[in-house]
Amino acid sequence: MKKIIENLGYKFILYEVEYQRKNLTFVTVDKENTVQLLAYLRDYEGFKHFVLMTAVDWIEDGLFQITYILNNPKKKIDLAIRTKILREKAKMTTAHHLWNQVATYQRELKEMFGIDFPGSPRVNESFILEGWDNIPPMRRDFDTKKYAEETYFPRLGRGTNDPSEYMKQKLYPNE
Amino acid sequence: MSKQHWLNIGYDRSKYPETGGDGNLIVDKESQKFVKVWQGPNHPGVTGNMSVELTISGDEIVEAKTHVGYLHRGFEKLFERRKFIQVFPTCIRMCVAEPDYNEYNLAASIEELGGIEVPEVAQWLRTLVLEMARLQTLLRVVPGQGGTTGLGIGVQWGVYLRDLILDRFEELTGGRVYHMYIIPGGVRGLLPAGFKKRMLDNLSKIDEFVQNIDNVMYSNAVFKKRTVGIGYIDPAWVNSFGIVGPNARAAGFKRDVRKDYPYLKYPELDFDPYTATESDIYTRSRVRWHDLQITVDLIRQILDKMPDDGQIRAETPNVLHWKIPKGETYVRAESSRGEYGFYVVSDGTEYPRRINLRGPSYTHAVSLLEHLLIGANIADVANIMVSLQTCPPEIER
Known part of the structure; x- marks a missing residue:
């Protein structure tokens, strides 16, 4: 793995390199170089299996971290590529042309985090939510408790009872 | 994609859509030659709470779209x-x-x-x-x-x-x-x-x-x-x-x-x-x-x-x-x-x-299934879905 990272260092600027396990390494790269790096890893370094793609909201820094995890099935190693983009008007280069399932991930990230991937197929179609008019729900500033309290109000005609008092009334009303 | 379904070999295919230069079928939805059928979410052949929106020509699928979100609990x-x-x-x-x-x-x-x-x-x-x-x-x-x-x-x-x-x-x-x-x-x-x-x-x-x-x-x-x-x-x-x-x-x-x-x-x-x-x-x-x-x-x-x-x-x-x-x-x-x-x-x-x-279902039931169903017979949809062993909750988490 160290040799691959060393080779990558000649071609791309790698900011943080973390050897998490013998077969798992995390690297951080610029937003502009990310898709190029993914293509290079797929075509020249044997990282043919796309494991996942997701985002992490670092709201305190005003950044989204996008993580791509790639796997080299022959060498049996994983490389996670991290890139950070601004939360405001979040936009990232699409990678749907590299693996077929990437378009689905990008569609989900658009819906859940509000990160746009211009040019990605069906990226504006809703994936899980239908008719959602609030801020993207996976953002840290989306308050689930507040949303639930505002949306799911108590139903009329429903009441609560103290269980012991209720059972006493039911079973031994005269005692 | 353009693979001809085995049921149709030897049959007249003039009524079915042709394959375009990019390998995809040319589906003109305005032509009124196609029917939309929803397989799921309530269907015995659907593996869990999901559905597939099928566009069919005769009994052959020309386009498929997976829909999830029926059990999204965040x-x-x-x-x-x-x-x-x-x-x-x-x-x-x-x-x-x-x-x-x-x-x-x-x-x-x-x-x-x-x-x-x-x-x-x-x-x-x-x-x-x-x-x-x-x-x-x-x-x-x-x-x-x-x-x-x-x-x-x-x-x-x-x-x-x-x-x-x-x-x-x-x-x-x-x-x-x-x-x-x-x-x-x-x-x-x-x-x-x-x-x-x-x-x-x-x-x-x-x-x-x-x-x-x-x-x-x-x-x-x-x-x-x-x-x-x-x-x-x-x-x-x-x-x-x-x-x-x-x-x-x-x-x-x-x-x-x-x-x-x-x-x-x-x-x-x-x-x-x-x-x-x-x-x-x-x-x-x-x-x-x-x-x-x-x-x-x-x-x-x-x-x-x-x-x-x-x-x-x-x-x-x-x-x-x-x-x-x-x-x-x-x-x-x-x-x-x-x-x-x-x-x-x-x-x-x-x-x-x-x-x-x-x-595994994130790709098996969405991008792969949408691709795999094209050219299949509508009667085989359930069979194909079950063969992929999809589990919708892991798609929508």
Whole structure:
């Protein structure tokens, strides 16, 4: 793995390199170089299996971290590529042309985090939510408790009872 | 894409859409030649709460779109508000069929980030529970393939035998479907007295079932006619679509997380993942039938090799106040559907920053299914979906 990272260092600027396990390494790269790096890893370094793609909201820094995890099935190693983009008007280069399932991930990230991937197929179609008019729900500033309290109000005609008092009334009303 | 369906060979295809220069079918929806049919969400041939929007020409599918979201409960959002230990009862719901892989992946991620070493006996017990989870799933899925072609008897046998395995789960963990047996640092308990004997009795019944299902289902002429040569996955798609597990092994790729990225006690067990090359519905089902036998054998090996007593849990900080050191990791295990992984990010607090599930169905049931259904007959949709063994909750988390 160290040799691959060393080779990558000649071609791309790698900011943080973390050897998490013998077969798992995390690297951080610029937003502009990310898709190029993914293509290079797929075509020249044997990282043919796309494991996942997701985002992490670092709201305190005003950044989204996008993580791509790639796997080299022959060498049996994983490389996670991290890139950070601004939360405001979040936009990232699409990678749907590299693996077929990437378009689905990008569609989900658009819906859940509000990160746009211009040019990605069906990226504006809703994936899980239908008719959602609030801020993207996976953002840290989306308050689930507040949303639930505002949306799911108590139903009329429903009441609560103290269980012991209720059972006493039911079973031994005269005692 | 442009592959002609075998049913249509020799027939007049002038009414069907032509293939364009990019290899895709030219579907002019305004021409009124096409009909939209929704398969699901309420349909016996749909694997769980999802649906497929089909555009059909005659009885041939020209376009397919997967729709999910019917059981979205926002698990990954909920995790952000829970301490690591409180994530366990929620995360197991991300796959009802095999909840134990969620427990294992989360526990293993916490242990890796927190620097905890799991005791020997706990590792054996975890291996046993994960194999039992695979076994009870395969007992549903293997005969379930016959169910989509109208062969119900195998399903009834499978349900009975699965119930016996759920009995073993109940006596070991207290729960039949959701177990919460694997916890950070180890497991919750040792095997109850007499467990091994009862388990071995159950396994011998499953041996008979394996033979019977071979005679009744895999040798059945109707089943073969409905499954052989249908739902073909091109080996070239395995990498380009991220296909894993039995679906990849049926296409000739010997990929099994248990062998490739050994975890728990798998390196001490003797097994060889089964692969085939035909890559149709029949072969994928057959691979699962072999997987079932491998699992039965693995459980026998585990029961034979594991120690009877010992420490089952490592010392951990108080789980309610445990601040997991800042870091990220990705932990995977081989579920019955293939690679099942957790990407966990900790910011150094008691709460996870992000937990993301990588489930095999995310690609199998969306991008792959949408691609695979084109050119298929509408009657084969259920069969193809079941052969991919999709599980919708892991798509929408």
